[in-house]
Amino acid sequence: MLKFVPAGLCLDVGAATGRASLAWSTRNPNLEVVSFEPFLGNLEHFERLCGDKSNITLTEKAVTDFVGCARLYVSATLKGTERNWEGFKGYSSSGRLIPEGHPKWDHAGSQTVEATTLDSEVREHVLLLKIDVQGSEHDVLSGARELFDRYGVDMVYVEFSGEADVLEFLTSRSYVLFDNNYIYSPDENNPAPDTLGDFHTASLSSGRQVYMGVVKERRLSDAGFRAQWDMTGEHRHRLQTDLLAVSPKYLPIFLRACAALLS
Secondary structure (H helix, E strand, O other), rough: OOOOOEEEHHHHHEEOOOHHHHHHHHHHOOOOEEOOOOHHHHHHHHHHHHOOOEEEEEEOEOOOOOEEEEEEEEOOOOOOOOOOOOOOOOOOOOOEOOOOOOOOOOOOOOOEEEEEHHHHOOOEEEEEEOOOOOOOOOHHHHHHHHHHHHHOOOOOOEEOOOOHHHHOOOOOOOEEOOOEEEEOOOOOOOOOOOOEEEEEEEEEOOOOOEEEEOOOOOOOOOOHHHHHHHHHHHHHHHHHEEEEEEEEOOOOHHHHHHHHHHO
């Protein structure tokens, strides 16, 4: 739908190889895209994909709720032979910030990176904020309170695994929530999400086998969405989706763009 807006600033937090940034830039050259990615293994691929795009700016920092240095732990990287990821040797989507004293602090997969907040980096209105930071989404939001409350963010696209603090941040600002397909990560005791809805097998970029689909009895009111995650019981820690949160002021524009996209 971004091709239907005249211009705007888009922030890609956890940009990885820059696929989302590239898609935005290509669909609408009038957009300004600022991408944040700290992992060295991803930066060469980002440069290869996005380096020639004049409307994409890369900031080699991790985004969180403080400014300084942080420790990034990466559990695995690609070999570059995985399906749909050929040529992406060294890429990882599993990087996450860890606190001092964490068991992986001195692990070979950990590296020190520069950390920042969105409040420190951005002081203007934002059209779209994408956050994909492996469970630290609320830290990113906490470091962006001034951005939200003073300058405004029209849409937030955030990876979500049932975190109540993420929901509270968005719903307390009256954002309207739209969900997406759900990913279910199986284990030995819970091999398939048969009781949750209509799911099919799929593979992540890491090669890990998961299930993807839609849960039954979807409830997208504020209280209903919280209740939906509680209803999944023991499964809730293995579920993940992407939420699109739209601000009340932007909702009419968003719905018109969706109608144009479907027409």
